[in-house]
Amino acid sequence: MKFKAVLFDLDGTLVNSLIDIADSINKVLQGNQLPTHSYEVINNFIGSGLRVLVTKALPETHRNEENIEKHFQAMMLNYRDNCTNKTIVYDGITELLEQLKSRNIKMAILSNKADELTKKIGLTLFPDYFEIVMGLKSEATKKPNPAAAIEISNDLGFSVEEILYVGDSDIDMQTARNANMYAVGVTWGYRPKEELLAEGAQSIINHPLDLLELL
Structure with missing residues (x-):
């Protein structure tokens, strides 16, 4: 695939x-x-x-x-x-986004943070990369409910099997699994590698540019 x-x-x-x-x-x-x-x-x-x-x-x-x-x-x-006073972009993320953009890989953000705040942070720190930036609009669709992830895949025009889902938590791995997307866990975030694997991570990456190997 x-x-x-x-x-x-x-x-x-x-x-x-x-x-x-x-x-x-x-x-x-x-x-x-x-x-x-x-x-x-x-x-x-x-x-x-x-x-x-x-x-x-x-x-x-x-x-x-x-x-x-x-x-x-x-x-x-x-x-x-x-919300943007001391929030920083992780090392290697901007380089990854540039690489993905150069390869015409479409990108989107999905967060359990309120939609207004997700858009403010996402569009302030990453003004040129994402087709869709979506946060939480209702408790009923909160991750690991896959509804929002599936909605994004439809809006991007790709099947869920054609999408890499990248996250740092058990909730993210559950969301990817529930949406039938390929689950990629990152080790620089808020949760340990063991938790990501236990919740269904199909790949683990230790640096943002490692994601390119999956492409």
Whole structure:
């Protein structure tokens, strides 16, 4: 099978957004006299969307719907204005995107981050590469639900079997598997290699340019 497109996760795959995410949720927690968390701890909260992250960051005694919604809205307000302050592109990513573009490989982004924020980060840091940049539009279609990935494949005009799905988490590998795309796990993100393999990674790459070998 000749792969004709690549679908990328965003956080932990294309960009390291940990510091901006952590700073935003910690500012909200601190403002409400609640315990804050280290970057290492918040790293483990990333992957299922910001609402889930906020829920995990709250003390168990505060995890009712009213509190979750209040802190989620505060987090979104802060993060919306600060989501590109310290978020950086991983080494080798720009070179990979240039190579894929030169080979006429179509590219897209799919994230569990809110659609508005995914577009802001994706189009700010990568203005010239992606045909589609899509974030979370509803909880019902959150990854590992394959609906959005399949929608992107249809919009690109390729079958799911012609698409490489590249991500750094168990959620990404599950999404690729559920969509019948080829699952590629990256080791520079937020989750270990063992977790990616356990969740169905068909290939593991240690540097962005390693992806070219699969083409």
